[in-house]
Amino acid sequence: MPVKRVLAVDDDRRVLRILKQACESVGFEVFPVEDASFFPSVFDSFNPGVVFLDLNMREADGVELLRHIASSQPDTCVILASGVDERVITATYKLGCSLGLRMIDPIRKPLMIADIRQRLKIYSSGTTIRPDFCEPLPEAALRQALDEDRLVVCFQPVVNLLQGGVVGAEALARMLHPTQGMILPQRFIAQAEKHGLIEELTFAVLDKSLLQLRQWAGRDSTFGVAVNVSPLLLGNQELPDRVVSVLSRHEIEPQRLTLEVTESHGFEDHFSAAETLTRLRLKGVRLALDDFGTGYSSLGQLVQLPYETLKIDKSFAMQAEHSDEAAAVIRSSLEFARHVGLTVVAEGIQTRTMLDWLGELGCNFGQGFYISPPLHAEDFDHWLGRSGSVEFGPGLRAGEGPQPGDVARSDKMIAY
Incomplete structure (x- = not known):
């Protein structure tokens, strides 16, 4: 008992x-x-x-x-x-x-x-x-989940730290398992890459994300969404045309989509990756280098490839209040970005202190649990619908402790 x-x-x-x-x-x-x-x-x-x-x-x-x-x-x-x-x-x-x-x-x-x-x-x-x-999702279970459309997309708000307001959201994939409940991406992304399912998974996330973005379009035509893309897909020369095809089907302008290239792998073919990324930019799609500072990227990649944005990995913001080394990484990343004309998104903002500090340093955008955790589409829609007069940014006084929904959206579209 x-x-x-x-x-x-x-x-x-x-x-x-x-x-x-x-x-x-x-x-x-x-x-x-x-x-x-x-x-x-x-x-x-x-x-x-x-x-x-x-x-x-x-x-x-x-x-x-x-x-x-x-x-x-x-x-x-x-x-x-x-x-x-x-x-x-x-x-x-x-x-x-x-x-x-x-x-x-x-x-x-x-x-x-x-x-x-x-x-x-x-x-x-x-x-x-x-x-x-904690165990990787077996290949058969992953294939079945994709076949049965058990992919769930959650959305985490991205806010403007300098001007205030919500500018978009990052789409984050989950899998709904019949007995294990909601499964996080740590258990299935690497499996999808290993078993040749990453393209199917990526376009399923893209389709669901743009479908939701289309529903939000009536509320805010400048709102954007970011979708993660594995470096393994960048050797596929058909990728830009496929992405544009999905955008056209949902009647979404290309500049409202940001593709975030993760650092989980180095590029198998740097020339092909550069060609694919350049064609995506020419078609109007925005590009960001994700998890900067933890993976395979180099400063050279940021200069040689047509990224607009770098996203500082969440581990640095989460440690910066107590780690001089993590704080130094953030400062140097922001300084580098300013010199080469990139915008910066800081992930992993957990406290008011960190949000204020990043804004004072000139970090453009931020996301993290202090602002909002990833939300299901209907919860995110409610979160947006409750927008009030309080903005994230220099004008918000320390200690006001914003609640979800007390965030005014930005009045212009910015590549984040």
Whole structure:
């Protein structure tokens, strides 16, 4: 019989209230812990069956608490409930599995009561160990998902840090699995590249993204969308014509689409890649180099290839408040971009301090969980529809803490 006691650990009282309400509604006793320094003593005395655990708290980080759980009561079920970067959550989940803990799929913030109840249902059923959360999606499962149209596209807002306003969104792929739920791209992008499915996957994302952009066009004709493209596709000389064909079918102007070239691989044929990228630019499509600073790119690529934008990898913004090295990478990237005429998008903005600092440095655009997590299309549409008078940018006073929807859109289109 499952132990129906929940220890909820988070330094945000609003989150604790949501967890308490959701857990008590399905018959669980809840002990909220706001100060993580009290966790060891409370955990040992309360003897919970389930721990909902935030990862980024003032008094301690989630990894420290995972180790205490593993050494004290390894049979405890752990559910990570956090708003940190997906890769950090995945790494922490893997650590929990390696420590022998009973892990259930994490919940991303903002928390939804339905998600909390669903995780408790899994716990009550005894199906708590899910190592497949981290394993690559098998080729057959990926093919089936594409055949059955189980691809889901979420959208993360991109905002103008200098003038204020929302200028567009990055399209982020997910897969809906019949038993595992929503699967993140870390589990299937490399598999798609390995098994020759990356072109089909990319154009499925492009089609869904432009379909949604067309629906937003009536609200804001300058709004743009960015779609990731694997370097493996750049050797295909038919790519520019195919992209334009999809744009034409959805009646979308080419300049409203940004293709983000990831750094996951070097170019197999640099000449062919340069030709493909140049033809895309000539057709009006905007180009960005994604995850700058972490992969195969060089400063030479940014000069030799027709990019308009570089996107500084999220790891730098997430570390810059505490790392002089990460802050130096951001400063030097911005300085280089100014000299060669590129615009810059900073990913991974998690705090008001970082947003303000990037704006002061002259960073053009930004995205991250402080602004908004990736949203399903209907939620993003609601987010846009609630635009108010508060803008992200120099005019917003520190400490105002903008809420989703309190963001005025930019009045002109800018390549981001």
